[in-house]
Amino acid sequence: MPFSNYQILDQQSVLSFVSEIPSLTPYLGGTLAGWQACEVGDGNVNLVFAVQGPAGSLCLKQALPFVRMVGESWPLTVERAFFEYQCLEEHRRHVPDLLPKIYYYDPKMRVIVMEYLHPHLILLKGMMAGIRYPRLAEDISEYLARTLFYTSSFGMPAAEKKRKMALFCGNTELCRIMEDVIFTDPYHIHVRNRWTSPQLDSVAAEFREDVQLKIAASRLKLAYMTKTEALIHGDLHTGSIMVTPENTRVIDHEFAFYGPMGFDIGAVIGNLLLNYFSQEGYTGPSDSRGDYQEWLLDTVECIWLQFQSKFIALWESNNEIEVYPPALFDDAANRLALAEERRRWLRECFEETMGYCGAKIIRRILGQAHGRDMEQIEDPDLRASCELPCLRLAREMMVNARAYKSIREVTMFCRELRQEGLRLVATRT
Amino acid sequence: MPFSNYQILDQQSVLSFVSEIPSLTPYLGGTLAGWQACEVGDGNVNLVFAVQGPAGSLCLKQALPFVRMVGESWPLTVERAFFEYQCLEEHRRHVPDLLPKIYYYDPKMRVIVMEYLHPHLILLKGMMAGIRYPRLAEDISEYLARTLFYTSSFGMPAAEKKRKMALFCGNTELCRIMEDVIFTDPYHIHVRNRWTSPQLDSVAAEFREDVQLKIAASRLKLAYMTKTEALIHGDLHTGSIMVTPENTRVIDHEFAFYGPMGFDIGAVIGNLLLNYFSQEGYTGPSDSRGDYQEWLLDTVECIWLQFQSKFIALWESNNEIEVYPPALFDDAANRLALAEERRRWLRECFEETMGYCGAKIIRRILGQAHGRDMEQIEDPDLRASCELPCLRLAREMMVNARAYKSIREVTMFCRELRQEGLRLVATRT
Numbered sequence: 001m002p003f004s005n006y007q008i009l010d011q012q013s014v015l016s017f018v019s020e021i022p023s024l025t026p027y028l029g030g031t032l033a034g035w036q037a038c039e040v041g042d043g044n045v046n047l048v049f050a051v052q053g054p055a056g057s058l059c060l061k062q063a064l065p066f067v068r069m070v071g072e073s074w075p076l077t078v079e080r081a082f083f084e085y086q087c088l089e090e091h092r093r094h095v096p097d098l099l100p101k102i103y104y105y106d107p108k109m110r111v112i113v114m115e116y117l118h119p120h121l122i123l124l125k126g127m128m129a130g131i132r133y134p135r136l137a138e139d140i141s142e143y144l145a146r147t148l149f150y151t152s153s154f155g156m157p158a159a160e161k162k163r164k165m166a167l168f169c170g171n172t173e174l175c176r177i178m179e180d181v182i183f184t185d186p187y188h189i190h191v192r193n194r195w196t197s198p199q200l201d202s203v204a205a206e207f208r209e210d211v212q213l214k215i216a217a218s219r220l221k222l223a224y225m226t227k228t229e230a231l232i233h234g235d236l237h238t239g240s241i242m243v244t245p246e247n248t249r250v251i252d253h254e255f256a257f258y259g260p261m262g263f264d265i266g267a268v269i270g271n272l273l274l275n276y277f278s279q280e281g282y283t284g285p286s287d288s289r290g291d292y293q294e295w296l297l298d299t300v301e302c303i304w305l306q307f308q309s310k311f312i313a314l315w316e317s318n319n320e321i322e323v324y325p326p327a328l329f330d331d332a333a334n335r336l337a338l339a340e341e342r343r344r345w346l347r348e349c350f351e352e353t354m355g356y357c358g359a360k361i362i363r364r365i366l367g368q369a370h371g372r373d374m375e376q377i378e379d380p381d382l383r384a385s386c387e388l389p390c391l392r393l394a395r396e397m398m399v400n401a402r403a404y405k406s407i408r409e410v411t412m413f414c415r416e417l418r419q420e421g422l423r424l425v426a427t428r429t
Numbered sequence: 430m431p432f433s434n435y436q437i438l439d440q441q442s443v444l445s446f447v448s449e450i451p452s453l454t455p456y457l458g459g460t461l462a463g464w465q466a467c468e469v470g471d472g473n474v475n476l477v478f479a480v481q482g483p484a485g486s487l488c489l490k491q492a493l494p495f496v497r498m499v500g501e502s503w504p505l506t507v508e509r510a511f512f513e514y515q516c517l518e519e520h521r522r523h524v525p526d527l528l529p530k531i532y533y534y535d536p537k538m539r540v541i542v543m544e545y546l547h548p549h550l551i552l553l554k555g556m557m558a559g560i561r562y563p564r565l566a567e568d569i570s571e572y573l574a575r576t577l578f579y580t581s582s583f584g585m586p587a588a589e590k591k592r593k594m595a596l597f598c599g600n601t602e603l604c605r606i607m608e609d610v611i612f613t614d615p616y617h618i619h620v621r622n623r624w625t626s627p628q629l630d631s632v633a634a635e636f637r638e639d640v641q642l643k644i645a646a647s648r649l650k651l652a653y654m655t656k657t658e659a660l661i662h663g664d665l666h667t668g669s670i671m672v673t674p675e676n677t678r679v680i681d682h683e684f685a686f687y688g689p690m691g692f693d694i695g696a697v698i699g700n701l702l703l704n705y706f707s708q709e710g711y712t713g714p715s716d717s718r719g720d721y722q723e724w725l726l727d728t729v730e731c732i733w734l735q736f737q738s739k740f741i742a743l744w745e746s747n748n749e750i751e752v753y754p755p756a757l758f759d760d761a762a763n764r765l766a767l768a769e770e771r772r773r774w775l776r777e778c779f780e781e782t783m784g785y786c787g788a789k790i791i792r793r794i795l796g797q798a799h800g801r802d803m804e805q806i807e808d809p810d811l812r813a814s815c816e817l818p819c820l821r822l823a824r825e826m827m828v829n830a831r832a833y834k835s836i837r838e839v840t841m842f843c844r845e846l847r848q849e850g851l852r853l854v855a856t857r858t
Binding site for chain 2: 152153158159161162163164165167169170173176179182184185188211212214215217218219223225226227228229237266322323324325327328329330333334337338341
């Protein structure tokens with residue numbers, strides 16, 4: 001058996017690999033001779049093959065023993081394929097339609113074979129092309145509300161939750177990456193950091209000296225390391241979401257672990273806002289994408305507001321809940337107080353979400369693994385003028401989220417910052 | 430081999446069990462024929478034997494498959510012996526002198542053989558006898574500061590912490606007991622509840638209707654279920670501490686898991702305060718133990734204040750710390766801000782500690798497994814007059830801890846409540 005031990009696949013061997021698994025053949029049709037494979041991975045850490053046959057396609061993802069975008073100098077456990085598969089299986093129980101279908105998992109080869117999503121684009125690319133996704137807010141808020149609720153102490157018996165926690169405690173190596181690159185590296189001199197230079201040199205230096213900001217980053221890091229609220233995706237940026245205008249799927253669950261809910265919600269919102277500020281860089285102020293940017297802000301608002309109302313609805317309707325048990329709150333006055341407590345809990349979640357949103361933005365502008373939306377802007381002056389207001393937003397969210405009474409106030413602040421950015425560009429040209 | 434499978438030991442078979450483990454013989458001296466065993470367990474859930482030989486003694490603890498004080502109708506996993514042993518081993522790394530020495534662990538028989546502590550008393554009994562323990566605050570604050578710090582994200586690398594978390598995720602059955610009996614049962618009608626009746630009927634009913642209190646209890650329960658701060662003892666009441674005036678040992682770690690630090694600190698403080706209010710019941714107002722009660726309040730203050738300063742000192746001196754990493758806070762201004770953040774963190778810990786202190790008190794007066802100090806008071810009117818001010822304190826700590834700027838303000842409030850209690854007794858007689 002050529003594939004009984006781990007080996008890195010290529011465009012040839014991936015076909016032999018697939019041919020040895022009879023259950024996969026129907027998805028492709030025909031035989032090995034009529035199949036084609038193409039490496040399509042554009043993420044930072046894995047190999048991804050599209051395999052095509054006469055009857056259809058499938059997608060094969062293999063974990064590499066190093067960080068792909070850096071190379072073998074940064075080793076990375078292939079165990080992550082196991083955690084990705086486990087998280088997909090758990091999340092599937094709660095949002096089957098928002099994930100790719102899984103056809104096969106090979107624990108030795110660290111391979112997951114799944115549905116080839118077509119004609120889906122990575123959300124990031126779609127946004128760069130100015131495409132609207134009318135289902136996005138509905139679907140992502142659904143994904144967040146259901147996966148976070150049902151894997152939390154609100155939606156799952158304690159013993160079952162602890163069993164799953166124990167499993168995902170093993171995914172420490174990937175958590176460690178996040179602990180470093182999000183919460184630590186951007187706040188001191190580090191070889192992994194990179195930014196638009198010299199334009200952002202002074203703001204990068206300012207952030208490294210900003211003690212309030214560093215305290216905020218450390219506080220969010222502590223919560224990331226100790227708050228086992230729910231089985232979170234762990235890397236829910238706009239490159240982990242595949243979309244058509246009619247359909248949404250969440251992929252790439254290898255960073256999954258039991259962590260704070262706000263880390264997932266903040267990741268989506270932060271990366272959408274990053275894109276909002278990048279839009280100026282594609283077209284310039286004369287040919288503005290102002291309407292598209294408004295759609296992005298609407299989407300951010302809807303994601304939070306719908307997450308909030310869906311989460312509350314799930315909480316209200318769960319009669320088996322072990323925390324805030326219904327037996328303790330069994331008349332009108334009690335239910336009123338409990339409803340108030342739910343709002344308080346969601347307010348805390350909002351503030352934490354905004355904090356993580358800010359942390360995610362800063363790592364993508366001053367740290368490692370930048371967003372492609374900003375990177376695509378070739379003129380460094382223009383890029384910096386997009387990045388700067390986005391950094392201002394991020395800092396504010398990390399340090400001062402408490403002052404924002406609603407998501408609407410956050411998006412209003414984004415508009416103000418964008419106007420300032422436009423004036424900056426106008427002054428320059 | 431008679432002991433290759435689990436069987437419940439008795440005074441005879443425990444001697445054969447010990448005799449089959451050659452490494453234990455030196456602690457006893459002589460041979461089986463010269464040994465004696467005596468069942469000395471007075472806890473709620475286990476068998477404990479003192480085994481004596483010509484040269485010395487040892488203590489043998491066996492987990493029973495049911496809750497001892499209830500009987501076989503309440504089954505309980507014997508797996509808890511494993512978690513007790515694992516926690517003892519971990520805590521021993523940080524406070525070797527504050528635990529009993531462990532001689533042997535038998536995973537099949539669920540037996541831990543350890544040092545026979547002599548002339549130690551259970552702290553609870555010592556307090557009931559009015560004995561002062563000048564080392565207590567020093568030792569318990571040391572136990573709390575070191576075990577909580579070194580098993581937390583402040584004192585242990587994340588990967589090692591997650592490995593231990595995974596292990597203790599298995600101890601869900603014992604956690605479930607706490608979730609029920611501390612945070613839920615006392616707040617609604619439940620068969621496990623018991624109180625001094627009819628004297629406390631109205632306050633028990635009042636608490637069941639007190640929606641603020643029930644919200645507070647649920648919030649503390651949620652933190653108990655999701656805040657994986659440190660490997661906590663999990664049941665650190667005054668029956669889990671053995672003392673002489675010169676020596677302190679912490680025992681009974683079977684409820685250990687990764688939980689909120691305040692749960693341990695609040696357990697000690699809550700049970701000391703329970704004893705403070707019970708003292709009136711032993712001697713009556715004419716022959717007051719006022720001085721001893723002042724010693725108890727001093728001890729409570731010192732435990733918190735010394736815990737606080739020791740924890741901060743450990744935090745300040747750990748250069749390998751992964752959260753709030755020193756690399757980010759490397760000049761005088763930064764260190765000042767970090768010192769302020771440490772105080773903020775400890776303030777949060779204080780409020781949570783006071784909340785758990787209150788929850789622990791309420792379960793011991795209105796729920797199950799009452800404190801023996803209160804139970805010993807035979808006159809139900811007198812007992813109720815001791816319990817009532819203690820309940821008032823507990824409710825205040827759960828709902829309103831934020832209003833207390835320091836532990837000193839809490840102990841002042843205890844004095845006020847005691848005076849009110851005395852007036853109550855005086856009025857009655």
